[in-house]
Amino acid sequence: MVPFELTVEELKKMRDEGTPHQLIDCRRADEFSFSNIGGTLVEMETIPDHLHDFTEDTPLVVMCRTGARSARVAQYLRQNGFPNAQNLQGGIYAWSERIDPEVKLY
Numbered sequence: 001m002v003p004f005e006l007t008v009e010e011l012k013k014m015r016d017e018g019t020p021h022q023l024i025d026c027r028r029a030d031e032f033s034f035s036n037i038g039g040t041l042v043e044m045e046t047i048p049d050h051l052h053d054f055t056e057d058t059p060l061v062v063m064c065r066t067g068a069r070s071a072r073v074a075q076y077l078r079q080n081g082f083p084n085a086q087n088l089q090g091g092i093y094a095w096s097e098r099i100d101p102e103v104k105l106y
Helices: 008-017 029-034 044-053 068-079 091-098
Strands: 022-025 060-063 085-088
Touching: 008 091, 044 068, 060 068, 060 091, 068 085, 085 091
Parallel strands: 022 060, 060 085
Antiparallel strands: none
16 A cells, blocks of 8 residues: 655655656645645645546645645545545645745745
């Protein structure tokens, strides 16, 4: 089984190596427009409406600001047929602090 949490270093390595994955940002649209690291915006409240957009074939990485909302979303996805869902530990804050300090914090 895929581990529940993924570190920002592990995500960076996946990106650097071109490892297929789906990055889902579950924050609000205003947060995403202010600062993001890519991926697809699917606001937390709309996740149930987007289950058909996700696949089990590649890692599904869910992120938010600090990792709290995305942990709930990843758990929901796992309970609804996506055992490949992972929470990005620390969210965009951890990415900014440990990978790319140019990513704005709020």
